[in-house]
Amino acid sequence: GQQVMQIPQYQHVQEGEDFTTYCNSSTTLSNIQWYKQRPGGHPVFLIQLVKSGEVKKQKRLTFQFGEAKKNSSLHITATQTTDVGTYFCAINSGNTPLVFGKGTRLSVIA
């Protein structure tokens, strides 16, 4: 079935540094979603990207969908301790269930 690779698996940053996580697929995607899971919590939907080259922003978070619709990134500017958690991308094709990346766990050192 369809798979998505997500890197890095872990990232430790000093507070105020930037952070980026990447998702890559070998096939063209119809859309890609991003979720955040706080420590001890459950994944929460952040955003969905649909169009080729799409860029969306949510405050300090910038989401990009590649021109070929095979990759996506989530960039956080000037990380804060509230950004700590695991960030997942998720893809689907038609009526099949979402396929989640393995996630990137972000630690922020104050």
Added chain:
Amino acid sequence: DVKVTQSSRYLVKRTGEKVFLECVQDMDHENMFWYRQDPGLGLRLIYFSYDVKMKEKGDIPEGYSVSREKKERFSLILESASTNQTSMYLCASTGEETQYFGPGTRLLVL
């Protein structure tokens, strides 16, 4: 707001016991899912259902079964719990392509 609830946050069971994990959603969603989450392995799909009395195997269905007698309720059953089923179990439902997760059940099998 969409609400997905799970019957227990924490559960401790003995090897060989039959375990029921209940999930209820209040948004009339047709699609419901059960995942388990383990460190380093991300979210793995156990079973899903697109309608009442309908069920489909996910990526790791062995040792599990499910029941969907009513639209709002999706139950995960461990027929004979084993220690390798110690995990975090997450239920989700889908509305307009977005997945809404329950708070999770952390199951410990001794």
